[in-house]
Structure formats: C-alpha cells, structure tokens
Amino acid sequence: MDFMLPPIVGRRHRPRRSRENRAIVTTASTVLREVFGYESFRGPQAEIVDHVVAGGDALVLMPTGGGKSLCYQVPAIVRQRAGQGVTIVVSPLIALMHDQVGALHEAGVAAAFLNSSLGYEEAADVEQRLTRGEITLLYAAPERVTTPRFLAQLDALQSRGQLALFAIDEAHCVSQWGHDFRPEYRGLTVLHERYPRVPRIALTATADALTREDIVERLQLQEARKFVSSFDRPNIRYRIAEKKEPSAQLARFIAEEHEGDAGVVYCQSRKRVEETAQMLCERGVDALPYHAGLDAAVRQRHQDRFLRDDGVVMVATVAFGMGIDKPDVRFVAHLDMPKNIEGYYQETGRAGRDGLPSQAWMLYGLQDVVNQRRMIDESPAGEEHKQAMRGKLDALLALAEATDCRRVRLLAYFGEASQPCGNCDNCLAPPQVWDGTDAARKLLSTVYRVQQASGIGFGAGHIMDILRGKTTEKVTQYGHDRVSTFGLGAAFSEQQLRGVMRQLIAVRALAVDSEAFNTLRLTEGSRAVLRGDLPVLLRESVAQPGGRKRRERTGSSPGSAVAAGLSDSGQARFAALKAWRAEVARSHNLPAYVIFHDATLAAIAALAPTSVEQLEGVSGIGARKLEAYGEEVIRVLQGV
Structure with a gap:
C-alpha cells in the first residue's frame, strides 16, 4: 500500500466518546491510527478524506507513492461503520486486487475481490457475503462492474441504502489521451447515471491537462472537487544519457550503483526484454523477464518473485507495472525512450515509494525517436490523436535533450512551477552546450541534394556517411561522393550528428518517412534552419554517467x-x-x-x-x- 512518504500533519478530528453514537462518529483519524497504525495524514489526504466521508465526489491526482489508497480506504471504513454499506473499488489488475485485499485483511478490514482468479464457489461466497453486508471494500475490474449481473447486485444494495462509495482507481485509463487507455473504463459512466446519490472518488497518479479534462467528461465528474497534489518526487534522481552500448551501460549502472537492489528495467520489445534479462543474469544479477508473450503462469510467477523477494530486477515491457506497490524499488531504468512524459513519469514513479533515495535512469537515441514516430504514423488513430501523440513525444524528447533542470521541465509539463532541484544529472553536472546550427544546415542540405540527385530518400546512417566524407559501397554506388556537401561535415562525430538529427526531428525541421523505409525528408520547418533563422543549440555528449562514488550521493546501498x-x-x-x-x-x-x-x-x-x-x-x-x-x-x- 502506498502511503510511506514523510508525514505532513493534516487536519485531525477528535472522536466523541458517547458509546451510543460510537459507530456514527468514528473519525477518519481514529481509523488511520487504529487500523493502519499512522498518527497523521500526509499532504492533502486529510482534506480529501473529510470531503469523501461527507459524501462529496472527488478527482484526486496524486503522485505514485503519495498515498492514494488511503484516500478511499479510510472513508470506506468510516462510512461502513456509520451503517452506509460497502465501497466498490474499480481496479484494473488482478495482482493489485489480491495484494490490496491481503493488506486490508492484515489490518483487520473485511475486504474481498471478484475477478477471474476465483472459482465458481469462491465467487458465489463473496457475492453472498456482499448481500449480507459483511464486506467493507469490494474490488472488481471495470468489465465486471458494468455487467447486468453485478449491476443487479448493486441495485439490491442501493435499495437497502448499503452502497457507501465508488472508488475508481487508475482513472487515467478512461482517457484516449492517457498512456494506459482501457476502453472498458468508458462504461463506468453507468455508476453516476444509475446511482447518482452514491459518492465517487476517481484517482490517478498522472494526467496532463488534456487527460484530466477527458477523465472529468468521461466519468461525469464536472461537479466533483479536484485535488491536485504536487507531482514532485524529491527522493527520485532523474538521469538521462545518450544510448551508446545500452547493455554495457545498464550493467555498469547496476553493478556500480545498485548491486543487490530491487529495480525495474523497461525495454521497448519482447526480444530486448529476453536478451537483457539473460545478460544481467550472466553478470550475477537476479533478473527476470516479463512481457505479454510469456505464458500467464510464468508472468505471475515472476511478478510474485519480484514482489516477495529482495533484490530482484524485473526486465519488462510496459505490460508490467501498473498497480505494483513494492515500496523498496531503488531504481527504474529505461533502455528505450517511452512514448510520452506521462508514461515516463508513471513508470519512474515505481521507484522509491518508501520515500527513500532512488533513481530514474534512461537511455535514448535517434533510433528511439524514429521508432516512436513510425508507430504514431502507422497507428489507425485519427489525425487529431496522432498530432497529440507527436506533441507528447516531442515534449519527452525535449526533456531528454534539456540542458537545464530535469525536474523543472518534468513538473512544468504537468502545469507545476518549480525551482532547480539540485538532484538531477543536469543540476549536479551541468552539461556543456555547443552551437549545432552549422552542422544542422549542412545535414539538411545533404538530405536535399541526395534526394535531388537520386530521386529517392535515404536513411540517417547514409546521410551521415556522405556528410562525413566516408566512401562506403553505398555512397559510391549512388554517386553520392560527388554531391557538393560530401565531406563538409568531417569535423563532426557521428554522435554529434545524431544529436543534431534528434533535435531537428524534435523541432519538426526534419521528418522520418515511415512508409519509405524510415528515410529522411525535409519539411516546411527546414527553411528556417537553412536560412539560419532558427539556431540549433545542443548538449555535448556526456560519457556514461555513474561510478562508485555516486552511490554515496544517491543514498543507495545494497540491502x-x-x-x-x-x-x-x-x-x-x-x-x-x-x-x-x-x-x-x-x-x-x-x-x-x-x-x-x-x-x-x-x-x-x-x-x-x-x-x-x-x-x-x-x-x-x-x-x-x-x-x-x-x-x-x-x-x-x-x-x-
């Protein structure tokens, strides 16, 4: 359960001592102390809990590890003790339901779940307990909640005044703009339409303005009170480096800074997951693969080991992670660039849920940008959606290429102003900046002249070979050693030119044609760069970050x-x-x-x-x- 950030004393209630009214006047602070063992709420928890206990609707945006679960679990217990019945928790993952119900049982709370992991008799027993009023919180997936059978059970509870609250977890899943869109979440509007007097609380750890508006509209929360916490996770150090030898870079990072620590490594493809997990195992790291192509039983076994054992590193696609509550994950690494900042923030937020120093470490490269652009272009989505996705990708690329504070940029994306943090790679070791305008103009000129000479487009590697004056077989085959820009960029390294390309793609002065084998082509935005009107300033490529000395600064240690x-x-x-x-x-x-x-x-x-x-x-x-x-x-x- 995710409520381990350092405490901020919230508004407290003093329980009245009248035995006759004890069930009615049980306060949230009493439940927090007696059931969960905490003396005070954290941040905005107290205000949210008060509002929901009183029957108000709420939309809660709170960072991973900020304590979202308590925002509905405490009101559920208070309202149940006041005779108002059961709370229905809409949760998207079976593993999350199991662990949260188990945690509530440990705390002495009557909780249960209904999902496909239960047999017929087990499910029937839960339904009977629900009917008898013996359950305080019932967890169910969105597709089950909206079935006629389940709604009929809710109708029966409502007729007896025994529906206390609806809690919709991972609410960003309702939005097409979100990073974990689940169409079945759209059906949850039935809760407001069918049970308008039952309060609802929708919760998510990440949502930009567009996603936030979509949540409100799709779940009909226009009248709900919005609680938006700071998105800052000050215990997480953000570090982003250029991809060179990703496997070697990752192995060094773990060996030198996180030996024996639990962590998550995200990869774009199933193949990369398998290869990376094997590579880490060969280097003595207790690593496991996780992706949708594995047998369900294998995935469950690996997830259980990650959650239950110390020091396990999970290598996974984005199929892994939502709802994972493990508090002592010391690092989250990305070997490939995610699709957008929301996904990046959500995934990195799985580190340091206990509030202790942790790291978000990412590698990125030109091919990542090309791949992500291609996936957007080839998706069946409408043009409006594609444009929005391109904008989100551009924002993440800008974060990766940034020379100023990573945290300031990250929080600004979510509409939050901040000051340089002093705890990201750019703050700790400000990168050198070089003027890449001349290189950019020569690169765009090469793209133009090659296409003009051959009538077809070419990929990034070939363009760089021409500009750097390399007489490869392909260069001579097409006669590109005779174009006017051949060799004009000999002073630039391939690494520098790749950085120039990333920046040009980010500002849309260069495009990747996914329908023509990822060839490069000019755009309307190319003109400003070619004329010298748009300067191209780039960070110097930095050597692989890390080293044993940095362990002391991050506060990470084995165990x-x-x-x-x-x-x-x-x-x-x-x-x-x-x-x-x-x-x-x-x-x-x-x-x-x-x-x-x-x-x-x-x-x-x-x-x-x-x-x-x-x-x-x-x-x-x-x-x-x-x-x-x-x-x-x-x-x-x-x-x-």
Whole structure:
C-alpha cells in the first residue's frame, strides 16, 4: 500500500466518546491510527478524506507513492461503520486486487475481490457475503462492474441504502489521451447515471491537462472537487544519457550503483526484454523477464518473485507495472525512450515509494525517436490523436535533450512551477552546450541534394556517411561522393550528428518517412534552419554517467536503505525481523511489505522493545497487527 512518504500533519478530528453514537462518529483519524497504525495524514489526504466521508465526489491526482489508497480506504471504513454499506473499488489488475485485499485483511478490514482468479464457489461466497453486508471494500475490474449481473447486485444494495462509495482507481485509463487507455473504463459512466446519490472518488497518479479534462467528461465528474497534489518526487534522481552500448551501460549502472537492489528495467520489445534479462543474469544479477508473450503462469510467477523477494530486477515491457506497490524499488531504468512524459513519469514513479533515495535512469537515441514516430504514423488513430501523440513525444524528447533542470521541465509539463532541484544529472553536472546550427544546415542540405540527385530518400546512417566524407559501397554506388556537401561535415562525430538529427526531428525541421523505409525528408520547418533563422543549440555528449562514488550521493546501498542509520545491534535486529517477516509473508502468500514495511521494521529495531506494550505507537502497527504479531516480534528480538 502506498502511503510511506514523510508525514505532513493534516487536519485531525477528535472522536466523541458517547458509546451510543460510537459507530456514527468514528473519525477518519481514529481509523488511520487504529487500523493502519499512522498518527497523521500526509499532504492533502486529510482534506480529501473529510470531503469523501461527507459524501462529496472527488478527482484526486496524486503522485505514485503519495498515498492514494488511503484516500478511499479510510472513508470506506468510516462510512461502513456509520451503517452506509460497502465501497466498490474499480481496479484494473488482478495482482493489485489480491495484494490490496491481503493488506486490508492484515489490518483487520473485511475486504474481498471478484475477478477471474476465483472459482465458481469462491465467487458465489463473496457475492453472498456482499448481500449480507459483511464486506467493507469490494474490488472488481471495470468489465465486471458494468455487467447486468453485478449491476443487479448493486441495485439490491442501493435499495437497502448499503452502497457507501465508488472508488475508481487508475482513472487515467478512461482517457484516449492517457498512456494506459482501457476502453472498458468508458462504461463506468453507468455508476453516476444509475446511482447518482452514491459518492465517487476517481484517482490517478498522472494526467496532463488534456487527460484530466477527458477523465472529468468521461466519468461525469464536472461537479466533483479536484485535488491536485504536487507531482514532485524529491527522493527520485532523474538521469538521462545518450544510448551508446545500452547493455554495457545498464550493467555498469547496476553493478556500480545498485548491486543487490530491487529495480525495474523497461525495454521497448519482447526480444530486448529476453536478451537483457539473460545478460544481467550472466553478470550475477537476479533478473527476470516479463512481457505479454510469456505464458500467464510464468508472468505471475515472476511478478510474485519480484514482489516477495529482495533484490530482484524485473526486465519488462510496459505490460508490467501498473498497480505494483513494492515500496523498496531503488531504481527504474529505461533502455528505450517511452512514448510520452506521462508514461515516463508513471513508470519512474515505481521507484522509491518508501520515500527513500532512488533513481530514474534512461537511455535514448535517434533510433528511439524514429521508432516512436513510425508507430504514431502507422497507428489507425485519427489525425487529431496522432498530432497529440507527436506533441507528447516531442515534449519527452525535449526533456531528454534539456540542458537545464530535469525536474523543472518534468513538473512544468504537468502545469507545476518549480525551482532547480539540485538532484538531477543536469543540476549536479551541468552539461556543456555547443552551437549545432552549422552542422544542422549542412545535414539538411545533404538530405536535399541526395534526394535531388537520386530521386529517392535515404536513411540517417547514409546521410551521415556522405556528410562525413566516408566512401562506403553505398555512397559510391549512388554517386553520392560527388554531391557538393560530401565531406563538409568531417569535423563532426557521428554522435554529434545524431544529436543534431534528434533535435531537428524534435523541432519538426526534419521528418522520418515511415512508409519509405524510415528515410529522411525535409519539411516546411527546414527553411528556417537553412536560412539560419532558427539556431540549433545542443548538449555535448556526456560519457556514461555513474561510478562508485555516486552511490554515496544517491543514498543507495545494497540491502535496505531505510536501515542505514541503525547501529550494529540495530542492524542485527532489523535482519532478524526481515527474516521472520519473510516466513510470515510466505505462509500468507503475500508480499513481505504487506505484513510490515521496512520502515516499520527499522523503527522497531531502533526502539528495541522488550514488551508488546512498547510496540504501541510505532508507525505502521495498527491494533490488528499488534494483536496478531506483537508477541512474535518480541520473541524474535529476544533471540538476537
């Protein structure tokens, strides 16, 4: 569950002590403390919870790791205790439902899910419990929620006044402009139309203005109160480098800075996933592949290992990640450039959910830009949608090519002003900038003269060979060693020219024709560069970032960073508690962090309690967990 950012004390409620009205006046802060073991809400959580408890609709935009789950789980419990019935949580992933329901069970909350993983008898049992009012939160996929059978069950609950709340998680899935569009989310408008008096809360970790407007329109949330948190994740260091030898670059990054850490590596293709996972395994990294082409049982087994074991690196396509709550992911790496900033932000946000120092590391190159452009051009979408997608890709390319603060640019994309962070690669080591205008003009002139001479277009490599004066077989075959620009760019490296091409494509002064084997062609925007009206300023190519010295600056270390400040005896207690927690998690078939977060174990290890009573008030230990595990924790500590 994702509520581990450093606390900001929110508005608190004092429970009235009248026993007659106890169910009605149970406050959100009481639930937070007694059920989840936290003394205060974080950021805007308190205001959101108050609004929803009172029956208001809400649209919540909160960064990954900001605590979205509590924004509907606490109101669900408060409203259920007040006799208002069950909360229906619309969730897109079976794995997420399983883990969140498991976490709620651990906290003593009556929760259940309905999905395809249940057999007929299991599903029937859940439906009967739902009818009897024995469930506080019920998780279901959008395609199930909108079926006639499920709606009939909701009708019956509504007739008895037992529908407390609808929570729509991953709400960006409703939008065609979002990065995880799920058409079945569109059917969720039926909830407002059929049950207009039941409050709704829609939640997402990322949405630009266009996606936000689409969520409001598609889910009919025009009257809902909007809660937009800061998108800043200050514990994440953003680093972007030019792709040279991606496998070697990744291997160095992990070996020198994240040995033994849990991480996610995103690749564009299934083949790249398989090759990268094998490469890392050969170098001693506990790496697993994950993509849609694998058997479902294999995918589930790999995901379970990633969630339940320490130090596993998942190498995956974007098929992996949505709803993954693992808090101690220390890095997210991209070997290929994503489609847009929203996807990049969502994926990098899976690092450091516990609030501890983590890294978002990405490689990109000219071929990434070409591939992404081609996929947009070849998609069956309408021209309006394609234009929007090109704009999003351009924004991500601008972030990659930026010479100023990465975080400022990233937050600006979501409409948030900020100051240089001092914790991204550009802030820590400002890159040198060179004037690529002359190189750009010569490159565009070469594209023009080659096409004029041959009547056909050519790809990036061939154009660079001509400009740099390389007499390859292809160059001589077409007589391109006789064009006027042959050799005029000999002073420029291939790396520099690739940077020039990326920039020209980003400003639409150069286009890639996907229908003609990715050949280059001029555009209307080429004229301004050729005339010298549009300067082309580029960052100098930087050597592979990283090194063992940087580990100390990032705060990353093998094992658990949260326990780094403990004494030797505290470290021993922490290790013993982790081993015990792993056994409990395996027996419950749950990720270890669902039992206790590392931060809670570290707090116990530092406290070194000798009685169960001393565990009261430790962050993350609610009443149910204290009762279930208190004596066992003390027993473990006594054995250290």
